[in-house]
Amino acid sequence: MTAATANGNHAIEDPVVVKTQAVSPPVDESTLFEELYQMKCFRTGEFYLKSGQMTPIYIDLRRIMSSPRVLRMAAQAMCDKVVAKNIKFDYIVGVPYAALPLATLVSDILNVPMLMKRKEAKAYGTKQLIEGVYQPGGTVLLVEDVVTSGESIRETAEAIRKENLKVMDAIAVLDRQQGATANLAEDDLNFLSFLTMEGILDGLITKNEMTEDRKQQIIEHLAKPF
Numbered sequence: 001m002t003a004a005t006a007n008g009n010h011a012i013e014d015p016v017v018v019k020t021q022a023v024s025p026p027v028d029e030s031t032l033f034e035e036l037y038q039m040k041c042f043r044t045g046e047f048y049l050k051s052g053q054m055t056p057i058y059i060d061l062r063r064i065m066s067s068p069r070v071l072r073m074a075a076q077a078m079c080d081k082v083v084a085k086n087i088k089f090d091y092i093v094g095v096p097y098a099a100l101p102l103a104t105l106v107s108d109i110l111n112v113p114m115l116m117k118r119k120e121a122k123a124y125g126t127k128q129l130i131e132g133v134y135q136p137g138g139t140v141l142l143v144e145d146v147v148t149s150g151e152s153i154r155e156t157a158e159a160i161r162k163e164n165l166k167v168m169d170a171i172a173v174l175d176r177q178q179g180a181t182a183n184l185a186e187d188d189l190n191f192l193s194f195l196t197m198e199g200i201l202d203g204l205i206t207k208n209e210m211t212e213d214r215k216q217q218i219i220e221h222l223a224k225p226f
C-alpha cells in the first residue's frame with residue numbers, strides 16, 4: 001500500500017531496508033591505482049580546475065566508464081568503505097553528471113535504491129528536480145568521482161535537502177586533499193574517500209613518473225588557498 005505525497009511520489013509505508021553488504025573481495029588501493037594508471041586517468045602538466053585554479057595534476061575518472069570492470073572496481077571500493085564505516089542510508093545519489101555511472105553501480109552492489117538529481121528542474125512534465133521514487137525524510141548517500149573543494153557535493157546536498165531528504169555522508173573515489181573534508185563538515189557533511197592525492201603521487205613515484213621533490217612541490221601547490 002502506498003499514499004501520494006506532496007512531491008507526487010508515493011510514500012513507502014515500510015522504510016527501505018539498507019542491505020549494506022559487500023559482495024566481492026575487497027578492492028585495495030594499489031590495485032585500483034594500477035587500473036587507473038593503465039587507463040591513463042592521471043595527467044600531469046597544466047590544467048585548470050572547476051574552480052578556475054591551475055593544477056599541475058588532473059585526475060580524469062570519466063575515462064573508467066569505458067571499462068565496466070574498472071568502473072565496477074571503483075564502485076566496489078567505495079562500497080567497501082561505506083560498509084566498513086557502518087554508514088546507514090536509504091538512497092544513493094550521484095553528483096551530476098560524472099558520478100552517475102558510479103552511483104548506479106554502488107546502488108546495484110549495495111542493493112540500495114538510486115535517485116537522480118537533475119542539474120536543473122525540467123520545465124515540462126513532472127518538473128521534478130529529484131527523479132526516482134522516495135519517501136520524504138529518507139537519508140541519501142552522495143557519490144562523487146573526484147573531489148577538490150567539495151563545492152559540487154555541497155551544492156548537490158543543498159538541493160536534496162530542499163526536497164525533504166537528509167544528507168549526512170558523501171563518498172568519492174578520490175580526494176585531492178584541497179580542503180573538502182573541512183569545507184563539507186561546515187555543512188554537516190561527513191566526507192570519505194577511497195584514494196587520496198598523496199597516494200596517487202606516491203604511486204606515480206613507483207612508476208618513475210615523478211620524483212619525491214616533484215611530489216612535494218605539487219603538494220605545496222595544492223595546499224595554496226583557492
Ligand SMILES: O=C(O)c1cc(=O)[nH]c(=O)n1[C@@H]1O[C@H](COP(=O)(O)O)[C@@H](O)[C@H]1O
Pocket residue numbers: 048049050051057058059060061098145146147148149150151152153176180
Ligand atoms: O575541477 C576539478 O577540481 C577536478 C579536478 C580533477 O583532478 N578531476 C576532476 O574530475 N575535477 C572535477 O572537479 C569536480 C569536483 O570539484 P569540487 O566541486 O571543487 O569538489 C569533479 O566533479 C570533477 O568534475
